[in-house]
Amino acid sequence: MSNLPEFGDLQYLDPQDVIFSYSTSGILRFTYKDKYCVIKADAGCCFPLKMPERYIWVKDSKNKELGLIKSINELELNSKEILKDYLYKRYYMPNIHGVNKLTEEFGLWYFDAETDRGPRSFVVKDPRQNIINLGKGRLLVIDVDGNRFNINDYTLLSADVVMMLDRLV
Amino acid sequence: MLTARSLSEAFKENLEAEKGKVILTQYSDIDEKGLYGDLWLIATTNFIEVYKQKGPEEYSLRISVSMDEVLDISHQNLVGCGVLQATTKNDMVLLLQYSNSYSRDFNYVARALNKLIKLDENERSDFAFHHIEDTSKSYCQKCGRIIPEWSESCPACIDKGAILKRLLAYAWPFKGKLILLTVMMLLGTALDLVPPYLSGVILIDKVLGERPLNAWQMLIWVVIGLFAAQFLSTLIAVVRGRMAAWLSASLVYELRKKSYEALQRLSLSYYDKRQTGSIMSRLVHDVNRLNNFLIEGLQYFLVQVLLLIGIGAILFSINAKLAFLVIIPAPIAVLLSYKFWKYIWKLFSSFWHRNSKMTAVLNDSLSGVRVIKAFAQEDKEIERFDNRSRDLYQASVQAEQTWATLYPWLSFVLTLGSLFVYLIGGRDVLLGVATVGQLVTFMNYIWRFYGPLQFLSRITDWLTRSLTSAERVFEILDAQPDVVDLPNPIRMPHIKGEVEFNNVTFGYDEHEPVLQNISFKIEEGEMLGVVGHSGAGKSTIINLVCRFYDPNEGEITIDGNNIKEIAQQDIRGQVGMVLQDTFLFNGTIADNIAYAKTDATMEEIIRAAKIANAHDYITTFPNGYDTFVGERGTRLSGGERQRIAIARAILHDPRILILDEATSSVDTETEQKIQQAIDRLVVNRTTIAIAHRLSTLRNADKLIVIEEGKIVEAGSPSELIKRKGYYYELVMAQEIDSGKNGEVANVNEQLA
Numbered sequence: 001m002s003n004l005p006e007f008g009d010l011q012y013l014d015p016q017d018v019i020f021s022y023s024t025s026g027i028l029r030f031t032y033k034d035k036y037c038v039i040k041a042d043a044g045c046c047f048p049l050k051m052p053e054r055y056i057w058v059k060d061s062k063n064k065e066l067g068l069i070k071s072i073n074e075l076e077l078n079s080k081e082i083l084k085d086y087l088y089k090r091y092y093m094p095n096i097h098g099v100n101k102l103t104e105e106f107g108l109w110y111f112d113a114e115t116d117r118g119p120r121s122f123v124v125k126d127p128r129q130n131i132i133n134l135g136k137g138r139l140l141v142i143d144v145d146g147n148r149f150n151i152n153d154y155t156l157l158s159a160d161v162v163m164m165l166d167r168l169v
Numbered sequence: 170m171l172t173a174r175s176l177s178e179a180f181k182e183n184l185e186a187e188k189g190k191v192i193l194t195q196y197s198d199i200d201e202k203g204l205y206g207d208l209w210l211i212a213t214t215n216f217i218e219v220y221k222q223k224g225p226e227e228y229s230l231r232i233s234v235s236m237d238e239v240l241d242i243s244h245q246n247l248v249g250c251g252v253l254q255a256t257t258k259n260d261m262v263l264l265l266q267y268s269n270s271y272s273r274d275f276n277y278v279a280r281a282l283n284k285l286i287k288l289d290e291n292e293r294s295d296f297a298f299h300h301i302e303d304t305s306k307s308y309c310q311k312c313g314r315i316i317p318e319w320s321e322s323c324p325a326c327i328d329k330g331a332i333l334k335r336l337l338a339y340a341w342p343f344k345g346k347l348i349l350l351t352v353m354m355l356l357g358t359a360l361d362l363v364p365p366y367l368s369g370v371i372l373i374d375k376v377l378g379e380r381p382l383n384a385w386q387m388l389i390w391v392v393i394g395l396f397a398a399q400f401l402s403t404l405i406a407v408v409r410g411r412m413a414a415w416l417s418a419s420l421v422y423e424l425r426k427k428s429y430e431a432l433q434r435l436s437l438s439y440y441d442k443r444q445t446g447s448i449m450s451r452l453v454h455d456v457n458r459l460n461n462f463l464i465e466g467l468q469y470f471l472v473q474v475l476l477l478i479g480i481g482a483i484l485f486s487i488n489a490k491l492a493f494l495v496i497i498p499a500p501i502a503v504l505l506s507y508k509f510w511k512y513i514w515k516l517f518s519s520f521w522h523r524n525s526k527m528t529a530v531l532n533d534s535l536s537g538v539r540v541i542k543a544f545a546q547e548d549k550e551i552e553r554f555d556n557r558s559r560d561l562y563q564a565s566v567q568a569e570q571t572w573a574t575l576y577p578w579l580s581f582v583l584t585l586g587s588l589f590v591y592l593i594g595g596r597d598v599l600l601g602v603a604t605v606g607q608l609v610t611f612m613n614y615i616w617r618f619y620g621p622l623q624f625l626s627r628i629t630d631w632l633t634r635s636l637t638s639a640e641r642v643f644e645i646l647d648a649q650p651d652v653v654d655l656p657n658p659i660r661m662p663h664i665k666g667e668v669e670f671n672n673v674t675f676g677y678d679e680h681e682p683v684l685q686n687i688s689f690k691i692e693e694g695e696m697l698g699v700v701g702h703s704g705a706g707k708s709t710i711i712n713l714v715c716r717f718y719d720p721n722e723g724e725i726t727i728d729g730n731n732i733k734e735i736a737q738q739d740i741r742g743q744v745g746m747v748l749q750d751t752f753l754f755n756g757t758i759a760d761n762i763a764y765a766k767t768d769a770t771m772e773e774i775i776r777a778a779k780i781a782n783a784h785d786y787i788t789t790f791p792n793g794y795d796t797f798v799g800e801r802g803t804r805l806s807g808g809e810r811q812r813i814a815i816a817r818a819i820l821h822d823p824r825i826l827i828l829d830e831a832t833s834s835v836d837t838e839t840e841q842k843i844q845q846a847i848d849r850l851v852v853n854r855t856t857i858a859i860a861h862r863l864s865t866l867r868n869a870d871k872l873i874v875i876e877e878g879k880i881v882e883a884g885s886p887s888e889l890i891k892r893k894g895y896y897y898e899l900v901m902a903q904e905i906d907s908g909k910n911g912e913v914a915n916v917n918e919q920l921a
């Protein structure tokens with residue numbers, strides 16, 4: 001990987017100089033100390049599933065990339081909290097830690113689940129396509145409306161739910 | 170499932186008294202912290218506000234912006250959610266966040282709000298907002314259930330009887346044979362019931378037990394009877410089997426032919442929404458299952474029911490007391506085998522799922538074998554396959570072992586009833602109340618009695634699955650093409666080639682327009698060039714010209730007639746396309762050139778290839794025009810494929826020619842050859858050409874530049890260069906890029 005050509009160089013932002021803040025009306029603001037300030041910035045993960053806290057890109061309102069942040073944890077505390085909060089909202093993927101009920105009818109799966117963002121009932125069409133095995137018991141579930149849910153280890157759910165999910169994994 | 174929510178009336182009244190008439194309300198399911206919660210966006214004549222709902226009557230204001238301050242409302246799709254933002258005169262405000270369940274609603278709300286902010290206060294109060302209707306047909310009107318993607322109608326509400334009736338209608342042409350088949354099956358089963366009776370009650374009791382004078386004679390007759398029963402039943406089995414084989418093949422053939430015909434008639438949008446694999450599986454598996462149901466299943470069902478009744482009757486007539494002993498465990502047997510099959514089915518469905526995953530890996534790696542070899546990834550692929558294969562192996566061991574464990578025990582439990590018969594029946598024989606023959610006959614019949622019982626416990630499962638298959642096949646048969654001819658379409662055997670777009674707006678999903686207010690006119694024989702960034706909507710324009718889709722708003726005319734009124738056959742017959750991703754069918758080069766004109770002579774084929782600059786390389790192949798191109802034409806190079814496609818278009822001799830990136834991804838020399846071929850092809854035809862390499866478009870009469878679905882510039886190439894706008898910038902950018910390739914000259918030429 002060391003001898004990739006020049007244009008493949010990644011533009012890392014110096015974590016010491018990165019400041020994230022929210023405007024009073026809730027818009028993400030990005031300041032690169034002593035250099036520039038972007039009033040409406042956007043930030044996102046290069047690997048939202050595998051490494052949600054590393055390789056964070058930052059873009060301006062015209063979708064031009066300003067640079068990459070290697071790891072959220074290198075940032076100064078306040079910026080870190082704000083960026084985490086921003087990503088938490090930007091990547092809406094509640095963690096399911098309990099399934100109260102899972103039933104099947106005509107190939108549709110009806111979930112009644114407890115998530116870290118509150119209880120939620122949803123329906124999954126064509127589970128074979130929309131329940132994706134990410135390995136080591138981790139599942140990504142996409143419901144009929146395109147909402148995403150994460151299950152960190154499905155084998156820890158109740159026995160009959162595990163049995164149903166086993167069919168797909 | 171999401172239930173419709175409404176704002177409290179009392180709250181609304183209070184609000185109206187204070188802030189003006191409520192024009193629009195929209196619920197969102199995410200609160201300001203990113204948790205699930207209840208938020209409301211409310212637009213009154215004067216304000217756009219966001220409230221958090223804390224109880225049935227408890228609302229607290231979060232955000233309020235004055236309507237007059239707002240310049241623009243925008244929505245942005247994020248991952249799994251979206252946000253609604255307002256741009257005000259001096260700020261940008263994040264109004265609220267919503268999950269994807271409400272993204273269509275907010276998309277729609279944003280459009281309404283943008284209209285609203287442009288009105289004055291009085292006009293606003295007259296503004297009528299209706300919530301978006303779900304036109305996607307994905308919810309059942311009757312019960313609110315979501316409709317699975319394989320079905321057009323709600324499977325819960327559909328009339329099972331109606332499907333069954335319709336299914337039987339397909340078997341109707343074969344009714345004579347089917348009835349005959351059923352009669353033979355019944356006869357065969359009846360014959361099977363004879364031997365136990367003959368060998369038990371007759372042989373053991375009447376002949377061996379009572380030893381009448383004519384015992385010998387009777388013995389012979391019994392043997393002859395046994396022989397006849399067996400012989401006849403074999404004969405019937407053979408005839409029945411042959412007939413069933415013929416019938417089932419004919420039925421499958423008919424069904425498959427009908428579904429394939431239906432598939433070919435459907436519009437492109439049908440295929441956009443579905444995976445090829447799932448359509449294929451319907452034509453292959455579901456049709457087979459239907460066939461099994463019609464040919465074997467129904468009769469089997471009938472026979473099993475009759476067997477159950479018949480054997481029951483025989484048992485009772487021989488010995489009512491023993492018969493009761495057999496019947497008593499029956500409900501337990503039914504329940505047990507029902508549970509058993511349900512469990513086993515779950516295990517096996519996991520097995521099938523893994524099986525299809527393994528097939529997918531296999532498919533993937535075999536079609537990508539070049540890439541694997543090129544990157545020397547054989548070992549990784551072996552491992553990937555091995556992982557899937559091992560998964561399958563584990564599932565298969567588990568399923569088969571569970572089966573091997575449970576099935577014998579199930580049988581064991583089922584036979585327990587017969588032990589009672591031995592015990593009590595044996596005692597009766599000892600007491601002289603029953604005979605040995607009766608006991609033996611009983612034991613023989615019991616086995617045949619439990620079979621149908623097991624089958625009946627699975628009957629609902631079996632019926633549901635068959636009817637589901639039926640529905641999937643019917644869905645294909647019934648699907649209506651989105652693009653249809655009028656009852657009396659205008660016939661245009663000779664299109665002149667004048668094409669006009671009039672304020673056309675279109676989106677693959679109606680709520681996400683890809684093209685907006687597109688208008689242009691191409692005169693007969695002119696060439697229109699379409700330029701724009703990737704994803705701008707260029708290919709979408711030509712999809713509309715071919716009427717693969719119908720526009721949502723506006724109209725498209727050919728020679729002054731709306732294309733919706735022209736017979737599709739006439740449009741497609743006279744529109745020719747050369748696409749970047751050329752698709753060749755598995756066949757010879759000649760077959761592919763003559764695809765659209767099957768009656769072409771050899772001479773015509775060669776002439777077309779010559780015009781397309783393809784003749785020279787085709788003749789270097791050992792098999793010339795008879796060279797097989799392989800699946801999708803993989804045995805030819807990209808440029809070679811391209812020229813065959815051009816030859817195909819030449820032979821087709823279209824009035825309207827469409828070139829979508831016909832010269833990308835080939836070297837300069839080949840490009841020149843292809844360009845030359847195209848130059849020959851466009852003469853006297855209306856042409857729409859899309860190109861990233863602008864040099865291709867130097868001969869265009871008109872150019873349009875598309876940016877995010879809108880025309881941002883139009884005019885002749887030289888006009889656009891002079892204007893120094895988008896096109897000029899694109900040309901300059903390419904000049905810098907390809908300065909060495911001699912395209913500079915060409916640009917300068919245009920500038921001059």
Ligand SMILES: Nc1ncnc2c1ncn2[C@@H]1O[C@H](COP(=O)(O)OP(=O)(O)OP(=O)(O)O)[C@@H](O)[C@H]1O
Nearest residue numbers: 441677678683701702703704705706707708709710
């Ligand atoms: N069948 C489809 N269903 C849904 N969206 C589609 C479909 N085809 C294209 N799109 C979307 O419509 C937009 C325009 O696509 P289009 O193919 O017209 O672009 P284009 O200008 O031809 O781009 P390119 O130069 O890359 O070929 C894109 O955003 C694309 O994602």
Ligand SMILES: [Mg+2]
Nearest residue numbers: 707708709829
């Ligand atoms: Mg395209």
